[in-house]
Amino acid sequence: MKFFRYYLIFLMAFLTVNSCQKEPKDLWKTEIEGQKENITITDISKEYFDSSTSTEAFKQKYPWFQGTVSDADFDLRRKDAEEIKIYKEAISKIDRNKLKNELSELFARVKHYFPQFNSPKVYLFSSSLQMAKDPIFLQPYENFLFIDVTGFMGENNSHYEGMEHYYQTSMNPQNIVPKVSQIIAENLVPADAEHRKFIDMLIYNGKIMLLQDAFLPNFPDYLKINYTPKQYEWATANEANVWNFFVENNLIFSDEARLEGRFIAPAPFSKFYTAIDNESSPQIGIFTGWQICRNFFEKNPDTRMADFLNMNASEIFNQSEYKPKN
Template sequence: MKIFRIVALSSVFILGLNSCKKEPENKWKVEVKNPAEKVEIIDISKKFYDQNFPLTQFKSEFPWFQGTVSDADFGKRRADQEEIKIYKEAIAKIDEKKLQTDLQDLFSHIKYYFPAFKSPKVYLFSSALQMVQDPIFYDPKGNLLFVDVTGFMGEGNPNYKGLEMYFQKSMNPNNIVPKIAQIFAEGFVKESPDHQKFIDMIILNGKIMILKDAFLPTYPDYLKMNYTQKQYEWTVANEANIWNYFVENNIIFGDDHRLEDRFIAPGPFSKFYTEIDNESSPQVGIFTGWQICKAYLNQKPDIKLQDFLNTDATVIFNQSGYKPKL
């Protein structure tokens, strides 16, 4: 017998629930009086593929972009029609003005909680599909943020043929800002090498998710999780069942390294080793850690964000009172 509920709600029922349910107050919607510096976005590939833009000038302006590629090969790539085609298709899907506005809002919220934060210089570029699985890179030394536009061409794009569908689900333009928020959130959360139990891992990720709540107060939760709406609904509907599974199988304080692969690492689904696996959403451990952290903050409404981030995972769990109801 299946212990998990499958989400199969009609649109009428969903609308009915939404109309009756009072939305909780969003504590992360704050008035930002001191916004971050104006975000500057530079499209490197626009100049790279422009044959009228001298290569010497390009190399002078972006000396780090060529890397170890020879001048001859670098010149050939500029004229590669297939690469140019991919770049043009990818950049056409990006609303740069909206991206600039959204990043301005993101960086302003980061600065609100971490006043020393400085907006990075943002570079868009095309890797010609070579970096699509890891399309965002941040250089803290130079405070430079790089976004590979070919990593956000949309789920099911023909250029992604052969790439696992679970990767593609978060390769849409609306995933760019949440993924950038993830990178900066990770930088504010310290991982302790001597705390490697499952509870430590899910609370670590829960703290990162709380920061994404703070940095992206108007974004839907499913995007913060890199989920589809359907995946998010499944996880919410099965929150208590997931928790019961963890408890009944003594997983919470387990230290089996395989738990990370089963419930935290990206994948097509979570690995409960039951008949429900293929229908489940991936990374349910992250979702659970997020809910525990939310419960803890509800118990400690006056705690400062930095103090919360410094709180031990076991303390957060013990004081959260987390126990979702079936």
């Protein structure tokens, strides 16, 4: 099988040559017209842990923050020394000015492609690690964006002891904006519940990643896909090998349910069920779908973004003429 035949060749090249990453064309590095929006970032937990702010005053200002927690428990948690310690360490790692500028740039670019987009109100908060694995969520109706700062305390932070390491690799402050961009993109890409073939999964995730290119043209690719630099290098070096594996094993148009878990879902590595699994990059199906969508735009650079997002997987795949070479 070609996948195995060429692997050693690629491994030798990887060890002796710097990464020969395929640079996408600068389709997205356009100047944004008009001034960027002057967004505000509110640190809810700063007020939450401030003893000079009464619980009643806090609840009136943020009536949705308490949830179903009783008043007595709410008061106790506001004074919890360990929770205060975690919050202070987490917030100390965030460069607020940098974050504000990058989010302002991100929102401006989203609005450039989607004029109906309204920049959300941004709230920082501490979940005391309870939401660290999934630290960003968007509430579309209120147009609120929440960022849990305990999800970005840095890889191998002592507070993450016991957590799977493959989650930790994207839990650094530099991952905040790409993850925000990903959440926005996921809300813009239409879901196709009827088609669950592997190609549908590849293209659906490829659309999200293509939006990452449009929204974050000045960010490195490895951050857009939540990879480490080494993982991104493996994915680019083995792009053709992975594609050959998919083709030779008749996976592209397969509806086998396990393929999502093997190549799309978060994991320490992708599951080819071969000796190289432990060396592989995780979620390689997302990377592959991304390259297919990039190829589509290289072939069809004048396609409107809205039209592209509404195209079905087969159309995009066929028009991409995707055939990575060794």
